[in-house]
Amino acid sequence: MDPDTEVESIFTQENEEEKKKWKRPPSSYGSMKSESDVMEDEKGSEEEVTDAFPPPFPVVLPELTTHEGTGLQMIRSESPETLYTMTTQQTRPPGAVVIDTRSSDLGDFSEVEEEDPDEVLVADSPEPPEPVEPDDETDGNSQPGKLHPEQDLPHLFKSIQDTLTGLTWEELLKFKIWFYQWETRITLKQVNEGDLLDFVDRILETLGQDRSLLHTISTLENVNKKPEAEELRKKSLVRFHLKQYLIGKHQIIREGIVQAGRQNVLDHVYVQPNISTSGYGGIDPYHELRPQPPCPVQVPSADTFVGVNNLFRLLKDDGKPVRTVLTTGIPGIGMSVSVGKFCLDWAELRANKDLQFVIKLSFRTFMYVRNKKPLSETMSIMEVIEYFYPDCKGMKYLEEEDCKFLIIMDSLDVYQGPLDWENAPVINDNHTKAHPDVLIVNIIRGTVLRGARVWILGRRAAVSEIPSQFIDVVTEIQGFSDEMKDEFLTKRFSDAERAAQIVAHYKRQPTLSMLARQPFVCWMVATVFERCFRYQGYGVHPPRLTPFFVSIMTVQTNRRLEFYYDMPDNNLKWSNDDKQLLTRLGKMAFKMLERNTSVFFEEDVKECSLKLKEVAVYSGMCTELPAAAPDGRKRFCFVHYAFQEFMAALYVFTMFRTESKNVLDSALLQKPKLFTFKDQTKSALGLVHCALVRTLGSPLGHYDMFLRLLCGLLNPDCHESQLRGCLYSHNAPKVGGLDEVQQLLEQAIQTAKENNRDRVENLKECLREMTQEHE
Numbered sequence: 001m002d003p004d005t006e007v008e009s010i011f012t013q014e015n016e017e018e019k020k021k022w023k024r025p026p027s028s029y030g031s032m033k034s035e036s037d038v039m040e041d042e043k044g045s046e047e048e049v050t051d052a053f054p055p056p057f058p059v060v061l062p063e064l065t066t067h068e069g070t071g072l073q074m075i076r077s078e079s080p081e082t083l084y085t086m087t088t089q090q091t092r093p094p095g096a097v098v099i100d101t102r103s104s105d106l107g108d109f110s111e112v113e114e115e116d117p118d119e120v121l122v123a124d125s126p127e128p129p130e131p132v133e134p135d136d137e138t139d140g141n142s143q144p145g146k147l148h149p150e151q152d153l154p155h156l157f158k159s160i161q162d163t164l165t166g167l168t169w170e171e172l173l174k175f176k177i178w179f180y181q182w183e184t185r186i187t188l189k190q191v192n193e194g195d196l197l198d199f200v201d202r203i204l205e206t207l208g209q210d211r212s213l214l215h216t217i218s219t220l221e222n223v224n225k226k227p228e229a230e231e232l233r234k235k236s237l238v239r240f241h242l243k244q245y246l247i248g249k250h251q252i253i254r255e256g257i258v259q260a261g262r263q264n265v266l267d268h269v270y271v272q273p274n275i276s277t278s279g280y281g282g283i284d285p286y287h288e289l290r291p292q293p294p295c296p297v298q299v300p301s302a303d304t305f306v307g308v309n310n311l312f313r314l315l316k317d318d319g320k321p322v323r324t325v326l327t328t329g330i331p332g333i334g335m336s337v338s339v340g341k342f343c344l345d346w347a348e349l350r351a352n353k354d355l356q357f358v359i360k361l362s363f364r365t366f367m368y369v370r371n372k373k374p375l376s377e378t379m380s381i382m383e384v385i386e387y388f389y390p391d392c393k394g395m396k397y398l399e400e401e402d403c404k405f406l407i408i409m410d411s412l413d414v415y416q417g418p419l420d421w422e423n424a425p426v427i428n429d430n431h432t433k434a435h436p437d438v439l440i441v442n443i444i445r446g447t448v449l450r451g452a453r454v455w456i457l458g459r460r461a462a463v464s465e466i467p468s469q470f471i472d473v474v475t476e477i478q479g480f481s482d483e484m485k486d487e488f489l490t491k492r493f494s495d496a497e498r499a500a501q502i503v504a505h506y507k508r509q510p511t512l513s514m515l516a517r518q519p520f521v522c523w524m525v526a527t528v529f530e531r532c533f534r535y536q537g538y539g540v541h542p543p544r545l546t547p548f549f550v551s552i553m554t555v556q557t558n559r560r561l562e563f564y565y566d567m568p569d570n571n572l573k574w575s576n577d578d579k580q581l582l583t584r585l586g587k588m589a590f591k592m593l594e595r596n597t598s599v600f601f602e603e604d605v606k607e608c609s610l611k612l613k614e615v616a617v618y619s620g621m622c623t624e625l626p627a628a629a630p631d632g633r634k635r636f637c638f639v640h641y642a643f644q645e646f647m648a649a650l651y652v653f654t655m656f657r658t659e660s661k662n663v664l665d666s667a668l669l670q671k672p673k674l675f676t677f678k679d680q681t682k683s684a685l686g687l688v689h690c691a692l693v694r695t696l697g698s699p700l701g702h703y704d705m706f707l708r709l710l711c712g713l714l715n716p717d718c719h720e721s722q723l724r725g726c727l728y729s730h731n732a733p734k735v736g737g738l739d740e741v742q743q744l745l746e747q748a749i750q751t752a753k754e755n756n757r758d759r760v761e762n763l764k765e766c767l768r769e770m771t772q773e774h775e
Contacts, residue, residue, distance in 0.1 A: 155236075160200050175220070242391070242392075251266060264492070266344060275308060275327070283297045287642060288510045293598050331621070333520070354404060364415075411457065418437060424442070426442065444466065501533060544715070557582065591608075593644065601636070649710040650709075662690060705762075709769070745770070
């Protein structure tokens with residue numbers, strides 16, 4: 001016999017009984033209500049009840065079990081205690097009775113005690129019950145938040161039920177046959193047992209929400225019910241596709257150069273950085289050698305910190321929920337990863353469950369639309385959403401008043417189009433076409449996508465252009481505390497002993513420990529040391545500092561080319577302009593060092609033939625400070641004062657190696673380009689000697705770190721291995737005379753022991769930076 005014919009014959013054996021059940025009001029096995037008036041009439045005979053619930057198969061009654069945690073009793077045959085039944089069982093109002101649908105022998109169900117705590121089934125309404133939220137989810141300001149009604153089980157149950165109710169009896173029979181044939185986890189007995197509500201409830205229990213929905217839609221299409229399938233898809237599947245997209249995009253974190261088999265799961269390595277509502281620039285004011293930097297920066301207190309998933313639990317001054325949140329931070333502080341964690345937690349129902357949709361429209365997306373023809377002319381915001389999320393086509397939810405959704409707009413610094421906040425046309429409709437520049441302004445204004453919460457992220461020099469009246473709350477990512485650094489490094493390694501080694505090793509270098517406040521640097525520490533500790537004997541000496549500064553500069557320069565100039569990550573070649581940018585940036589840092597300041601202004605940038613946006617936004621090495629100068633000028637600084645000292649040392653070394661200039665020679669600064677002491681300036685000994693004179697003749701900490709990093713750049717591991725082919729050409733001559741420099745430093749150490757004892761440790765570090773080989 002044909003398999004389809006055989007299955008259909010089994011179903012049609014009970015045609016009469018099924019038709020009777022199809023004509024009567026639906027009942028439920030344990031989680032849905034019924035309109036039947038039979039439950040109200042407890043005088044009905046046992047035979048009538050038996051007819052209403054004919055058993056398709058003989059069933060052996062199992063022992064009643066009680067859920068230990070909730071006190072719920074499951075009485076349907078072969079039914080696991082699941083989230084769905086437990087949730088709906090809790091909605092039983094007082095006086096509801098229990099119906100045992102395990103067999104036709106119901107007994108005297110009218111005799112069930114009304115006070116019985118194990119009563120679980122309501123049988124007085126066909127409407128799905130309202131979910132009972134746990135105590136920790138009832139507060140709108142807590143996490144994970146009360147589940148949005150349209151994401152909850154009753155909504156999905158009702159959607160599938162309404163769709164299948166519209167089918168005729170023959171169509172429903174055909175649907176069940178197809179459903180059973182293509183789903184191995186559903187048995188023929190489960191499909192044939194009970195009525196329509198039983199069937200829907202059972203597949204939700206067995207397959208879960210997502211699988212049940214997808215299989216129902218595909219089965220409707222297979223039985224030529226495509227309109228019903230499309231309606232169910234529009235009603236319930238848009239959110240599913242959004243969640244799957246976000247999970248696929250953010251479940252795996254891509255760090256550095258992606259290697260097959262080396263990706264990490266975000267949840268396994270993520271450590272939430274401190275996010276403050278009182279931003280002062282995000283600069284770490286601490287320094288290894290200076291008790292206080294030239295221009296001190298305030299640090300937010302711990303009581304201003306807020307979790308990334310609680311950003312939209314914040315309230316405005318008037319007590320109303322925030323609509324627009326702006327998050328900023330210095331380069332490498334973890335903005336992109338924080339966005340990924342927020343999206344992943346929402347998609348997996350761990351936080352912000354009250355948000356119906358989370359749609360990510362980065363400024364990179366709008367830049368793509370702006371540059372792509374013919375799309376660059378005009379598009380409505382709904383067309384933009386549908387272009388990047390085809391499953392959202394025709395979605396009208398975003399225009400409903402009770403639709404609570406979030407638009408994430410990250411990487412504002414990537415968008416290079418002009419945003420006219422004052423004169424841009426006002427758009428009041430989601431379907432009005434406009435240029436991407438105008439759409440962005442109106443989204444942030446709140447005139448389109450009126451019901452949306454908006455989360456904007458970007459580097460401070462870029463986001464500071466947004467008028468303050470459009471922003472409800474400004475937050476700033478501060479990075480890791482000391483405990484978070486250790487946790488981050490520990491979570492990345494399954495070998496606890498190796499993790500402890502790495503944590504102890506990086507702490508031997510105080511400046512490196514300060515830099516590790518940035519998650520990007522912390523990841524670099526983990527990656528470098530994990531590789532180094534594979535070699536026998538590594539870890540005897542403290543790590544050198546200069547290679548990390550070189551790596552930070554290299555990575556940020558490559559990111560600048562990749563993100564802002566669309567260069568492929570496998571072909572990131574530095575042009576002469578890129579090299580000049582670093583040299584001029586170092587020149588500005590050196591001038592600031594000479595003036596003993598850590599803050600620069602726009603005129604300082606122009607003086608070094610640089611563009612402000614290149615320096616403050618694209619370079620990844622500088623940032624804008626939130627507080628302007630007393631005269632109203634915008635203030636800028638490097639991401640850390642020690643990094644400014646490194647860039648100054650890099651400029652001095654680059655001029656020495658590429659142009660044979662010693663910019664530290666005071667005589668050279670007053671002479672024309674063709675000077676008489678050419679041979680002396682070619683000597684590394686002369687360069688370090690000038691640096692020593694400046695350092696020992698200045699207050700402690702002024703030039704000390706600069707001298708250490710300059711000596712570190714003289715190490716062949718840095719200028720030959722790390723910088724060859726990037727900043728310096730492959731055929732650049734080697735730096736000679738390093739033995740003489742070593743003797744000079746050793747002599748300086750001996751002299752300092754007698755005259756400048758507070759300089760001895762730093763001079764020893766200078767010698768170690770220059771002579772210690774890469775282990």
